Amino acid sequence: FGGGRIVDAAKMAAKKSNIPFISVPTAISHDGIASNRAVLEIYSAPAVMPTGILVDSDIIIKSPYRLTAAGFGDMVSKLTAVEDWELSNDEIGEYISEYAATINRTAADLVIRSAKSIKNLEKKGLENLIEALVFSGIAMAIAGSSRPASGSEHMFSHALKExxxxxxxxxxxxxxxxxxxxxxxxxxxxxxxxxALKVVGAPTNNEELKIPREIIIKALSEAKNIRKDRYTILDYKDIDEKKAEIAAKETGVIE
Structure with missing residues (x-):
């Protein structure tokens, strides 16, 4: 009963104790509410899926809106995660579950179409986001890894943390x-x-993240080293600081 870290801790405790647990999130900031993985420090580790998931939309409405917008951002990022997975399948023959990939791409598209409804805290929009985050957890279970939910964009986030x-x-x-x-x-x-991110009020640039532009550039250029076992667009295009700066400027992430 709680947010992401508490649910992750419960998943690991359930795994070590070999007992079932029910996930009752009070915020929807990411897809950990339903996945069979838990984040420890930077990397995720195998855990157990919840036996059941109970989400009260009235509680979510009362939670800090920033957490809901962050959950929207996490769900939108599945689009690039799936693209990376398909790229890896094409380039190096990595196994891909088309079913898991389709789940997350479809869920992310639905969430984007629901952006205005989510911003207005309408029940239908929140239900779409909640269900998308749950299905993302299921997609990871089907794939046997976090691949359908985590790609170059997550490696960028981990690089920022470092x-x-x-x-x-x-x-x-x-x-x-x-x-x-x-x-x-x-x-x-x-x-x-x-x-879509602007509609829900989520950050779209370094100033809104409160992170210096040089850190953004360095994080994007070094993100491919976070998980060398995970092939992404960062490897395919051999992203260095010059290419990272161009991408950041072209997209308005930095000025």
Missing amino acids: LYPKKTSLHGEECAVGSILCSYLHNMDWPRIVE
Whole structure:
């Protein structure tokens, strides 16, 4: 009963104790509410899925809105995660579950279409976001890894944590900005992501994240080293600081 860290702790405790647990999130800041993985420090580790998930939309409405917007950002970032997974399948033959990939791409698209409703805290919009986050957890269970939910944009977030430990931005906010950058690198419709994030009031640039521009550039250029076992667009395009700066400027993430 609580937020992301508490639910993650419960998942690990349930795994070690070999007992079931029910997830009752009081905020929806990321997809950890339903996944079979728990974040320890930077990396996620295998845990157990909840036996059941109870989410009261009235409680979510009363939670800090910033957490809901961060959950929106985390869900939108699945678009680039799936693109990275498909790229890895094409380039190096990594296994991909088309079913898991389709779940997250479809869920992310639905959430983007629900942006205005989510911003207005309408029940239908919140239900769409909650269900999308739950299905993302299910997609990870199907895939047997975090691949359908975590790609270059999450590696960017982890790099920010290493390079700028005093940051105050949330994981979902960082992944959202990472998805802007990485969707640009993928030649995706990145303006659509920016527009949706602005509708819900989530950060779209370094000033809103309160992170120096040079850290943004360095994080994007070094993100590929966070998980060398995970092939992404950062490897495919061999992103260095010069390329990272161009991407950040072109997308408005930095001025």
